[in-house]
Amino acid sequence: MYFQIIAQMKKQLAQLDKWLEATIANAELRKFDPNVLLTARLSPDQFAFARQVQITCDTAKLGASRVTGKDAPSHADTEATIAELRARVQSVISYLDGFAEKDFESVATRVVTQPRWEGKTMTGHDYFLEHVVPNFYFHLTTAYALLRHNGVPVGKRDFLGALTQKAPAT
Protein backbone atom coordinates (compact mmCIF):
# COMPACT_ATOMS: atom_id res chain seq x y z
CA MET A 1 0.00 0.00 0.00
CA TYR A 2 3.03 2.30 0.33
CA PHE A 3 3.11 2.65 -3.45
CA GLN A 4 -0.57 3.59 -3.52
CA ILE A 5 -0.06 6.18 -0.80
CA ILE A 6 2.78 7.67 -2.85
CA ALA A 7 0.44 7.74 -5.86
CA GLN A 8 -2.06 9.67 -3.72
CA MET A 9 0.69 12.15 -2.75
CA LYS A 10 1.47 12.58 -6.45
CA LYS A 11 -2.20 13.40 -7.02
CA GLN A 12 -2.14 15.91 -4.14
CA LEU A 13 0.98 17.57 -5.59
CA ALA A 14 -0.85 17.97 -8.90
CA GLN A 15 -3.67 19.66 -6.95
CA LEU A 16 -1.13 21.95 -5.27
CA ASP A 17 0.11 22.91 -8.72
CA LYS A 18 -3.47 23.86 -9.67
CA TRP A 19 -3.77 26.10 -6.58
CA LEU A 20 -0.55 27.84 -7.61
CA GLU A 21 -1.94 28.32 -11.10
CA ALA A 22 -5.17 29.71 -9.61
CA THR A 23 -3.10 32.07 -7.46
CA ILE A 24 -1.42 33.60 -10.51
CA ALA A 25 -4.80 34.01 -12.24
CA ASN A 26 -6.36 35.54 -9.14
CA ALA A 27 -3.46 37.98 -8.71
CA GLU A 28 -3.96 39.18 -12.30
CA LEU A 29 -7.65 39.74 -11.59
CA ARG A 30 -7.06 41.52 -8.28
CA LYS A 31 -4.00 43.34 -9.65
CA PHE A 32 -1.39 42.29 -7.11
CA ASP A 33 2.00 40.62 -7.50
CA PRO A 34 1.40 36.89 -6.75
CA ASN A 35 4.99 36.51 -5.57
CA VAL A 36 4.33 38.62 -2.46
CA LEU A 37 2.56 35.52 -1.13
CA LEU A 38 5.86 33.59 -0.89
CA THR A 39 6.59 35.31 2.42
CA ALA A 40 3.01 35.11 3.79
CA ARG A 41 2.67 33.50 7.22
CA LEU A 42 -0.25 32.47 9.45
CA SER A 43 1.89 33.16 12.50
CA PRO A 44 5.21 35.07 12.78
CA ASP A 45 6.95 31.94 14.12
CA GLN A 46 5.64 29.54 11.47
CA PHE A 47 7.30 28.95 8.08
CA ALA A 48 6.22 31.21 5.23
CA PHE A 49 4.29 30.00 2.17
CA ALA A 50 7.32 29.26 -0.06
CA ARG A 51 8.86 27.09 2.66
CA GLN A 52 5.57 25.25 3.20
CA VAL A 53 5.51 24.34 -0.52
CA GLN A 54 9.19 23.34 -0.48
CA ILE A 55 8.71 21.07 2.56
CA THR A 56 5.59 19.52 1.05
CA CYS A 57 7.71 18.63 -1.99
CA ASP A 58 10.65 17.39 0.10
CA THR A 59 8.50 15.26 2.37
CA ALA A 60 7.12 13.34 -0.60
CA LYS A 61 10.49 13.16 -2.36
CA LEU A 62 12.59 12.16 0.65
CA GLY A 63 9.84 9.91 2.00
CA ALA A 64 9.83 7.86 -1.19
CA SER A 65 13.63 7.95 -1.38
CA ARG A 66 14.31 6.89 2.21
CA VAL A 67 11.84 4.01 2.36
CA THR A 68 13.03 2.58 -0.97
CA GLY A 69 16.74 3.42 -0.86
CA LYS A 70 16.57 5.15 -4.26
CA ASP A 71 18.46 8.44 -4.68
CA ALA A 72 16.45 11.66 -4.77
CA PRO A 73 17.22 14.75 -6.87
CA SER A 74 18.38 17.73 -4.80
CA HIS A 75 16.63 21.11 -4.84
CA ALA A 76 18.35 24.32 -3.75
CA ASP A 77 15.37 26.08 -2.05
CA THR A 78 15.97 29.21 -4.10
CA GLU A 79 12.49 29.63 -5.58
CA ALA A 80 11.55 33.32 -5.72
CA THR A 81 8.32 33.14 -7.71
CA ILE A 82 5.12 31.12 -7.85
CA ALA A 83 6.22 29.93 -11.31
CA GLU A 84 9.42 28.54 -9.81
CA LEU A 85 7.45 26.81 -7.06
CA ARG A 86 5.30 25.21 -9.76
CA ALA A 87 8.47 23.90 -11.44
CA ARG A 88 9.59 22.42 -8.10
CA VAL A 89 6.25 20.64 -7.67
CA GLN A 90 6.40 19.30 -11.23
CA SER A 91 9.94 18.08 -10.70
CA VAL A 92 8.86 16.01 -7.68
CA ILE A 93 5.84 14.61 -9.53
CA SER A 94 8.25 13.48 -12.29
CA TYR A 95 10.56 11.90 -9.71
CA LEU A 96 7.66 10.00 -8.12
CA ASP A 97 6.56 8.86 -11.59
CA GLY A 98 9.76 6.81 -11.70
CA PHE A 99 8.66 4.46 -8.89
CA ALA A 100 7.01 1.07 -9.32
CA GLU A 101 5.20 -1.08 -6.76
CA LYS A 102 8.19 -3.43 -6.49
CA ASP A 103 10.41 -0.59 -5.23
CA PHE A 104 8.45 -0.68 -1.97
CA GLU A 105 8.92 -4.38 -1.17
CA SER A 106 11.42 -3.84 1.66
CA VAL A 107 9.86 -0.82 3.38
CA ALA A 108 8.80 -2.72 6.52
CA THR A 109 12.34 -3.85 7.33
CA ARG A 110 14.29 -0.85 6.06
CA VAL A 111 16.09 1.28 8.66
CA VAL A 112 15.59 5.03 8.24
CA THR A 113 17.39 7.88 9.94
CA GLN A 114 17.85 11.64 9.53
CA PRO A 115 20.79 13.85 10.55
CA ARG A 116 18.72 15.63 13.21
CA TRP A 117 17.75 12.35 14.91
CA GLU A 118 21.27 11.99 16.43
CA GLY A 119 21.66 8.32 15.58
CA LYS A 120 18.11 7.25 16.35
CA THR A 121 16.35 5.17 13.72
CA MET A 122 12.85 4.18 12.62
CA THR A 123 11.63 1.27 10.51
CA GLY A 124 10.61 2.35 7.01
CA HIS A 125 7.04 1.43 7.89
CA ASP A 126 6.84 3.53 11.07
CA TYR A 127 8.65 6.41 9.39
CA PHE A 128 6.20 6.35 6.51
CA LEU A 129 2.99 6.29 8.60
CA GLU A 130 4.09 8.40 11.58
CA HIS A 131 6.32 10.96 9.86
CA VAL A 132 5.98 11.14 6.07
CA VAL A 133 2.19 11.04 5.69
CA PRO A 134 1.34 13.45 8.58
CA ASN A 135 4.12 15.89 7.57
CA PHE A 136 3.14 15.81 3.92
CA TYR A 137 -0.49 16.68 4.64
CA PHE A 138 0.54 19.16 7.33
CA HIS A 139 2.59 21.32 4.97
CA LEU A 140 0.22 20.82 2.03
CA THR A 141 -2.78 21.96 4.10
CA THR A 142 -0.85 24.87 5.61
CA ALA A 143 0.04 26.05 2.09
CA TYR A 144 -3.63 25.74 1.13
CA ALA A 145 -4.72 27.60 4.30
CA LEU A 146 -2.37 30.49 3.47
CA LEU A 147 -3.94 30.84 0.02
CA ARG A 148 -7.48 30.72 1.48
CA HIS A 149 -6.48 33.25 4.13
CA ASN A 150 -5.30 35.56 1.35
CA GLY A 151 -8.49 35.25 -0.67
CA VAL A 152 -7.35 32.92 -3.45
CA PRO A 153 -10.55 31.23 -4.66
CA VAL A 154 -9.79 27.55 -4.05
CA GLY A 155 -12.20 25.20 -2.30
CA LYS A 156 -12.41 21.76 -0.80
CA ARG A 157 -12.86 20.01 -4.15
CA ASP A 158 -9.63 21.63 -5.31
CA PHE A 159 -7.96 20.17 -2.25
CA LEU A 160 -9.12 16.60 -2.86
CA GLY A 161 -9.19 16.53 -6.66
CA ALA A 162 -11.24 14.00 -8.64
CA LEU A 163 -12.34 10.87 -6.74
CA THR A 164 -12.39 7.36 -8.23
CA GLN A 165 -16.16 6.99 -8.21
CA LYS A 166 -18.44 4.58 -10.01
CA ALA A 167 -21.69 5.88 -11.51
CA PRO A 168 -24.93 4.46 -10.10
CA ALA A 169 -26.39 1.38 -11.85
CA THR A 170 -29.09 2.49 -14.31
Add this chain to the structure above:
Amino acid sequence: MYFQIIAQMKKQLAQLDKWLEATIANAELRKFDPNVLLTARLSPDQFAFARQVQITCDTAKLGASRVTGKDAPSHADTEATIAELRARVQSVISYLDGFAEKDFESVATRVVTQPRWEGKTMTGHDYFLEHVVPNFYFHLTTAYALLRHNGVPVGKRDFLGALTQKAPAT
Protein backbone atom coordinates in the same frame (compact mmCIF):
# COMPACT_ATOMS: atom_id res chain seq x y z
CA MET B 1 -2.45 -1.43 6.72
CA TYR B 2 -5.89 0.24 7.09
CA PHE B 3 -5.90 -0.72 10.75
CA GLN B 4 -2.48 0.85 11.26
CA ILE B 5 -3.58 4.04 9.53
CA ILE B 6 -6.60 4.18 11.86
CA ALA B 7 -4.19 3.72 14.80
CA GLN B 8 -2.21 6.69 13.49
CA MET B 9 -5.42 8.76 13.31
CA LYS B 10 -6.14 7.80 16.91
CA LYS B 11 -2.69 9.08 17.84
CA GLN B 12 -3.33 12.33 15.96
CA LEU B 13 -6.67 12.77 17.76
CA ALA B 14 -4.84 12.41 21.08
CA GLN B 15 -2.47 15.18 19.89
CA LEU B 16 -5.47 17.34 18.97
CA ASP B 17 -6.76 16.85 22.51
CA LYS B 18 -3.41 18.11 23.83
CA TRP B 19 -3.66 21.24 21.67
CA LEU B 20 -7.12 21.90 23.10
CA GLU B 21 -5.74 21.46 26.61
CA ALA B 22 -2.89 23.88 25.76
CA THR B 23 -5.46 26.35 24.43
CA ILE B 24 -7.30 26.43 27.76
CA ALA B 25 -4.01 26.90 29.65
CA ASN B 26 -2.88 29.64 27.28
CA ALA B 27 -6.21 31.47 27.59
CA GLU B 28 -5.85 31.49 31.37
CA LEU B 29 -2.37 32.96 31.02
CA ARG B 30 -3.41 35.58 28.46
CA LYS B 31 -6.72 36.21 30.24
CA PHE B 32 -9.15 35.55 27.42
CA ASP B 33 -12.12 33.23 27.13
CA PRO B 34 -10.83 30.15 25.22
CA ASN B 35 -14.31 29.48 23.85
CA VAL B 36 -14.18 32.58 21.63
CA LEU B 37 -11.88 30.51 19.42
CA LEU B 38 -14.75 28.16 18.45
CA THR B 39 -15.91 30.70 15.87
CA ALA B 40 -12.41 31.67 14.63
CA ARG B 41 -11.88 31.37 10.87
CA LEU B 42 -8.89 31.74 8.53
CA SER B 43 -11.23 32.96 5.80
CA PRO B 44 -14.85 34.15 6.05
CA ASP B 45 -15.99 31.38 3.69
CA GLN B 46 -14.16 28.54 5.45
CA PHE B 47 -15.54 26.54 8.39
CA ALA B 48 -14.85 27.90 11.88
CA PHE B 49 -12.62 26.16 14.43
CA ALA B 50 -15.35 24.15 16.19
CA ARG B 51 -16.55 22.73 12.86
CA GLN B 52 -12.96 21.86 11.85
CA VAL B 53 -12.61 19.81 15.05
CA GLN B 54 -16.02 18.17 14.56
CA ILE B 55 -15.21 17.18 10.97
CA THR B 56 -11.78 15.85 11.98
CA CYS B 57 -13.60 13.61 14.48
CA ASP B 58 -16.30 12.60 12.02
CA THR B 59 -13.85 11.79 9.24
CA ALA B 60 -12.01 9.30 11.46
CA LYS B 61 -15.21 7.90 12.95
CA LEU B 62 -17.19 7.56 9.70
CA GLY B 63 -14.11 6.46 7.78
CA ALA B 64 -13.58 3.51 10.11
CA SER B 65 -17.31 2.79 10.20
CA ARG B 66 -17.89 2.86 6.44
CA VAL B 67 -14.90 0.73 5.42
CA THR B 68 -15.67 -1.92 8.07
CA GLY B 69 -19.48 -1.84 8.11
CA LYS B 70 -19.54 -1.32 11.90
CA ASP B 71 -22.03 1.20 13.32
CA ALA B 72 -20.67 4.54 14.53
CA PRO B 73 -21.97 6.56 17.49
CA SER B 74 -23.77 9.76 16.50
CA HIS B 75 -22.72 13.20 17.72
CA ALA B 76 -25.06 16.19 17.68
CA ASP B 77 -22.56 18.95 16.76
CA THR B 78 -23.69 21.07 19.70
CA GLU B 79 -20.30 21.64 21.36
CA ALA B 80 -20.11 25.20 22.72
CA THR B 81 -16.83 25.03 24.67
CA ILE B 82 -13.31 23.73 24.23
CA ALA B 83 -14.03 21.28 27.07
CA GLU B 84 -16.96 19.85 25.08
CA LEU B 85 -14.78 19.55 21.98
CA ARG B 86 -12.26 17.60 24.08
CA ALA B 87 -15.04 15.22 25.12
CA ARG B 88 -15.96 14.73 21.45
CA VAL B 89 -12.36 13.90 20.56
CA GLN B 90 -12.11 11.45 23.49
CA SER B 91 -15.36 9.80 22.45
CA VAL B 92 -14.01 9.11 18.96
CA ILE B 93 -10.71 7.79 20.35
CA SER B 94 -12.75 5.36 22.49
CA TYR B 95 -14.79 4.31 19.47
CA LEU B 96 -11.63 3.64 17.44
CA ASP B 97 -10.21 1.66 20.37
CA GLY B 98 -12.93 -0.90 19.69
CA PHE B 99 -11.49 -1.92 16.30
CA ALA B 100 -9.21 -4.87 15.66
CA GLU B 101 -7.11 -5.65 12.60
CA LYS B 102 -9.57 -8.33 11.45
CA ASP B 103 -12.36 -5.71 11.14
CA PHE B 104 -10.52 -4.35 8.09
CA GLU B 105 -10.29 -7.59 6.11
CA SER B 106 -12.93 -6.65 3.53
CA VAL B 107 -12.05 -2.99 2.95
CA ALA B 108 -10.75 -3.50 -0.59
CA THR B 109 -14.03 -4.96 -1.85
CA ARG B 110 -16.50 -3.01 0.28
CA VAL B 111 -18.75 -0.53 -1.54
CA VAL B 112 -18.99 2.89 0.09
CA THR B 113 -21.36 5.73 -0.64
CA GLN B 114 -22.51 8.98 0.98
CA PRO B 115 -25.86 10.80 0.66
CA ARG B 116 -24.26 13.71 -1.19
CA TRP B 117 -22.74 11.42 -3.85
CA GLU B 118 -26.15 10.92 -5.54
CA GLY B 119 -25.82 7.16 -5.97
CA LYS B 120 -22.14 7.13 -6.93
CA THR B 121 -19.92 4.67 -5.07
CA MET B 122 -16.28 4.08 -4.23
CA THR B 123 -14.46 0.94 -3.15
CA GLY B 124 -13.53 0.99 0.53
CA HIS B 125 -9.88 1.13 -0.48
CA ASP B 126 -10.21 4.15 -2.78
CA TYR B 127 -12.51 5.90 -0.30
CA PHE B 128 -9.99 5.38 2.47
CA LEU B 129 -6.91 6.64 0.59
CA GLU B 130 -8.50 9.37 -1.57
CA HIS B 131 -11.11 10.71 0.83
CA VAL B 132 -10.70 9.69 4.49
CA VAL B 133 -6.95 10.23 4.92
CA PRO B 134 -6.68 13.57 3.03
CA ASN B 135 -9.86 14.95 4.69
CA PHE B 136 -8.76 13.86 8.13
CA TYR B 137 -5.41 15.61 7.87
CA PHE B 138 -6.98 18.60 6.12
CA HIS B 139 -9.35 19.41 8.99
CA LEU B 140 -6.82 18.43 11.67
CA THR B 141 -4.18 20.76 10.19
CA THR B 142 -6.69 23.57 9.67
CA ALA B 143 -7.67 23.34 13.35
CA TYR B 144 -3.97 23.45 14.27
CA ALA B 145 -3.39 26.42 11.93
CA LEU B 146 -6.23 28.34 13.58
CA LEU B 147 -4.64 27.85 17.01
CA ARG B 148 -1.21 28.91 15.72
CA HIS B 149 -2.76 31.93 14.01
CA ASN B 150 -4.26 32.92 17.36
CA GLY B 151 -1.02 32.60 19.27
CA VAL B 152 -1.59 29.30 21.08
CA PRO B 153 1.94 27.97 21.77
CA VAL B 154 1.87 24.62 19.95
CA GLY B 155 4.64 23.50 17.62
CA LYS B 156 5.46 20.86 15.07
CA ARG B 157 6.38 18.23 17.68
CA ASP B 158 2.93 18.72 19.19
CA PHE B 159 1.46 18.04 15.77
CA LEU B 160 3.34 14.78 15.21
CA GLY B 161 3.55 13.47 18.77
CA ALA B 162 6.11 10.89 19.87
CA LEU B 163 7.75 8.84 17.10
CA THR B 164 8.53 5.11 17.35
CA GLN B 165 12.32 5.53 17.32
CA LYS B 166 15.08 3.16 18.32
CA ALA B 167 18.07 4.50 20.26
CA PRO B 168 21.50 4.30 18.58
CA ALA B 169 23.59 1.19 19.28
CA THR B 170 26.14 1.93 22.02
